[in-house]
Structures are given as C-alpha cells and as structure tokens.
Amino acid sequence: RPSLMRSASQLLRRRRSYSSASGQPERKVAILGAAGGIGQPLSLLMKLNPLVSSLSLYDIAGTPGVAADVSHINSPALVKGFMGEDQLGEALEGSDIVIIPAGVPRKPGMTRDDLFNINAGIVKNLCTAIAKYCPNALVNMISNPVNSTVPIAAEIFKKAGTYDEKRLFGVTTLDVVRAKTFYAGKANVHVTDVNVPVVGGHAGITILPLFSQATPSTNALSDEDIKSLTKRTQDGGTEVVEAKAGKGSATLSMAYAGAVFANACLKGLNGVPDIVECTFVQSTVTELPFFASKVKLGKNGVEEVLGLGELSDFEKEGLENLKGELKASIEKGIKFANEN
Ligand code: NAD
Numbered sequence: 001r002p003s004l005m006r007s008a009s010q011l012l013r014r015r016r017s018y019s020s021a022s023g024q025p026e027r028k029v030a031i032l033g034a035a036g037g038i039g040q041p042l043s044l045l046m047k048l049n050p051l052v053s054s055l056s057l058y059d060i061a062g063t064p065g066v067a068a069d070v071s072h073i074n075s076p077a078l079v080k081g082f083m084g085e086d087q088l089g090e091a092l093e094g095s096d097i098v099i100i101p102a103g104v105p106r107k108p109g110m111t112r113d114d115l116f117n118i119n120a121g122i123v124k125n126l127c128t129a130i131a132k133y134c135p136n137a138l139v140n141m142i143s144n145p146v147n148s149t150v151p152i153a154a155e156i157f158k159k160a161g162t163y164d165e166k167r168l169f170g171v172t173t174l175d176v177v178r179a180k181t182f183y184a185g186k187a188n189v190h191v192t193d194v195n196v197p198v199v200g201g202h203a204g205i206t207i208l209p210l211f212s213q214a215t216p217s218t219n220a221l222s223d224e225d226i227k228s229l230t231k232r233t234q235d236g237g238t239e240v241v242e243a244k245a246g247k248g249s250a251t252l253s254m255a256y257a258g259a260v261f262a263n264a265c266l267k268g269l270n271g272v273p274d275i276v277e278c279t280f281v282q283s284t285v286t287e288l289p290f291f292a293s294k295v296k297l298g299k300n301g302v303e304e305v306l307g308l309g310e311l312s313d314f315e316k317e318g319l320e321n322l323k324g325e326l327k328a329s330i331e332k333g334i335k336f337a338n339e340n
C-alpha cells in the first residue's frame, strides 16, 4: 500500500510537473499532418514557442525527416517524430493540445466542400484515436471543410463518450489575420494595432468579418470599401489557391494563424487571464449548433462564448445569408459521422 501511494503521488507530481527552467507548466502539443504544407512551418513555429515542452510530430509519411530537422533548433521543446497509424497512440498520449492540419488541400476551381469526401474520413480516424489516447486534449481543427470537420469531430467524441464542447475548436484565425491585414491596408492604420472579429464559419460567405467593430475605428472607409474588404476576406483562401495555381492552398499564413491560435490555447490552459480569439465552436450565439465568434479561453478550453455585439445592417444581412450554407455543412458532417 505505501508503494501504491508513493506511485500515485509520483503520478500526481508528474501530471503537475513544471519545467524548472521557465516555471511554466509542462505542455505537450501534437501536430497531426506535420509533414505537410501547413504541418512543417507550423512544427517550426511551435518548436519556437517557449510554452511548449514536448512537440509530437505525426504524419503518415515524412515525419522522421521533419522531426530530425526541427529538433536541432536550440529551443526547449523536445521534438519526436511519429509515422504511420501504429505510432499514432504514442504520438497522442499525454497531449494537452492536438492540432490537425491533416488532409488534402484545394486546387483552383474547387470549393472547400469538395474536400469533404477525403478529409472527413481522415478526421474521423484521427479523432477516434484522440478519444482513445488523449481524451482531455484541446483539439484545434484546421482540416477543411472546417464547417463540417468540427461537427464530425464532435460526433466521434460523443460516440466515444469523451465529448467536451469546451475542448473542440475550428481554427478560423486565418480569417482574422486576413481581415486585419486588408483593413490596415485600406484604412491606412498600423497593422499591428488592428483588431477585427470574424464570425460565422470558414468558407465563402459563411466567413463574416465585422468591420463595423474593427479597431482602431475609422471614418475613412465608404460602404463600398467595406463591401470589397468583406469580399476579399471571404475569398482570401481562393486568392491563394489561384496564385499557387495547382500547388495547394495557404500554408505559411495558415501556419502562422495556427501558431497564434495554439499559443492562445496554451496561455488559457496556463491560467493567463483575458485570452480572447475568434474560433468555430459549439455555440448558442445563433440558432446554429456551431458558430465562430469571439471566445474567451481558459484552463479548461472555452471559458465563455462571447456574443456578436452590435452589427451594421450590412453585417446583419450577411449573417442571415450565411445561415443556410453553414447549417447544411454542419448537418453534412453530423450525418457522415453517424453513417460511417
Ligand atoms: P498538404 O497536402 O500539404 O499536407 C497534408 C498532410 O496531411 C500531408 O503531409 C499528408 O501526408 C497528411 N495526411 C494525410 N492523411 C493523413 C492521416 N490520416 N493522418 C495524418 N496525416 C495525414 O496540405 P496542407 O496545405 O497542409 O493543408 C492541409 C489541410 O488544411 C487541408 O484540408 C486544407 O484545406 C486545410 N487548410 C485549412 C485552413 C484553415 O484556415 N482552417 C487554411 C489552410 C488550409
């Protein structure tokens, strides 16, 4: 019995272990799809994050090289590569955050929904493993179509009995990153000072930037300017897909956005107050079961889903117009998870 008690207290100590160098809690981050276009630069950025103590890089191919390469960087995170399904459990075990950029990207002429047939199955398998090996991790879903892959993940976790709506996030940070950049350019304000909430979902008209709430506010923008900024934000992904001309979609800006969002999740877990990011979560902000809006992040993931605030007439119209498509994409994900 004393030895049992000793091992239990050792376990507790290990669970609450703090890195002696930084005084930060030990945090393990796993990236699934780590050898891909997003996965590689995201692995680099997470290796540079001082809040990460262990970085687990998983893919079906290519991870030994990526892991060896990134591991030589002289930052604290301990990097390990895992390849193939039989190493997935080890990759996931003990993770605080799992970031998922696994799956195929768009080519010109495709919608994000055209990726559903391939990516839905990939996400389903990965989430089944998450439920088994790290059911308490925060899941950052990047794989498209996000409007469907997040509901798929929720259903898979529900089936496994591990679903916690506070721990599942669709990553829509790239929409915010774009809205900030485009707004700063048009309003002629310094980009690092800019904030713009983006709500709704992550595809075409479901992406609804709220420029009426942008800060610093400006009177310099006409209704036409706001319309064209909105359209450019909604079509930002397509702009990159077309410029890459068949070689995939946004990878570098997405890796940046994914790293920003994961860093916010880490800070929330570590108890840093007032961490707010826009993200696609289970929601009662509208009648739709999932919706992106500002979310306060805390020690258990979602601390509070914040409301939309005051909308302009143009934004109110955009909100009504997006609901049909977003509802259909959510329902498609739920149906897939329950039929396959
Ligand atoms: P990519 O093809 O360059 O990389 C995808 C990686 O996933 C590959 O390395 C592949 O081996 C891996 N993979 C495939 N099946 C896997 C599995 N079962 N388990 C683990 N890994 C697996 O694609 P990319 O450009 O990195 O894009 C990845 C996804 O992210 C796409 O679905 C894309 O549409 C999406 N995306 C989302 C956003 C967003 O804002 N949420 C932005 C950009 C891209």
Ligand code: LMR
Pocket (backbone or CB within 6 Å): 105, 106, 112, 144, 174, 236, 237, 238, 240, 241, 249, 250
């Ligand atoms: C993006 O917004 O860049 C991503 O969703 C990728 C895409 O297909 O546009």
